[in-house]
Amino acid sequence: MSAASPVRAAWDLSTRAFHWLLAVLVVVSFTTGKIGGPWLEWHMRSGYAILALLIFRLGWGLVGSRNVRFVEFVRGPRAVATHLREILAGRVPVTTGHNPVGGWMVVAMLALLALQAATGLFANDESSHEGPLAKMVSNAVVDRMSVIHNYNQWLVVIAASLHVVAILAYQWVLKVNLMRPMISGPRSVPMRAVILLVSSAAAVYALVVIYPGAR
Ligand code: HEM
Ligand code: HEM
DSSP states (O other): OOTTOOOOOOOOHHHHHHHHHHHHHHHHHHHHHHHOTTHHHHHHHHHHHHHHHHHHHHHHHHHSOGGGSHHHHOOOHHHHHHHHHHHHTTOOOOOSSSOHHHHHHHHHHHHHHHHHHHHHTTOBOSSSOBOTTGGGSOHHHHHHHHHHHHHHHHHHHHHHHHHHHHHHHHHHTSOOOOHHHHHSOOOOOOHHHHHHHHHHHHHHHIIIIIHHHHO
């Protein structure tokens, strides 16, 4: 197989919608967080949507279409080493989903975003805004969560930037277009994806509205 024509499975519509919504919302969250003040209202709303998307992706990684399932693309160190060797030798191994290195990038990015969203729930800006669960923990915990939220924002930025650089490198250096399958592909959305998304949104609503309100 030549480097210019690796066969790649298309991403399903649910994963593509998840991806682009996530990308937009991360930019919105970062920007509104930096502006601060009244924009933190929108920052938190955007953060809740990210939280719901992450829960959705977790579920979709278990019951989604084949190439988005974690068991399919989270691979051991030997597969990662082999893939790196192939790339360094100038060959592009054919994979039908995330390659063994990209798979770990996905896990890392989802984990960093989950940490960011989770710490945000307990963070405060030391004036008028606080996460919906901040009242339920001590000030020391709120301070710690705010510090982690502040540091981890940069890890999120670094991971997202490396991610985009990697996609561009595939395009320019290896002549592989990874972007097309993340844009177009199958159009159907199975009912279990809809149920999963609604349940994820309901779980976030329960966590940030019903639970704090009931205390
Ligand atoms: C993954 C998405 C998120 C990103 C990228 C993000 C990013 C940021 C950034 C850049 C700031 C400004 C910190 C600074 O002053 O430099 C901030 C502050 C803040 N965020 Fe988030 N955040 C996210 C999710 C959330 C969530 C889900 C909540 C909770 C509802 C939240 C609550 C807060 C609060 C209360 C602050 C003010 C605390 C402070 O300024 O230290 N964030 N966030
Ligand atoms: C803040 C911005 C972004 C975040 C947080 C993000 C996050 C992610 C995540 C989590 C995945 C894994 C998809 C999955 O299996 O669920 C992914 C894949 C992908 N992203 Fe992004 N992304 C961002 C921006 C972008 C941009 C700007 C582009 C286009 C240049 C892009 C192109 C892609 C492509 C092509 C894939 C599939 C990679 C592959 O084929 O292995 N992403 N991204």
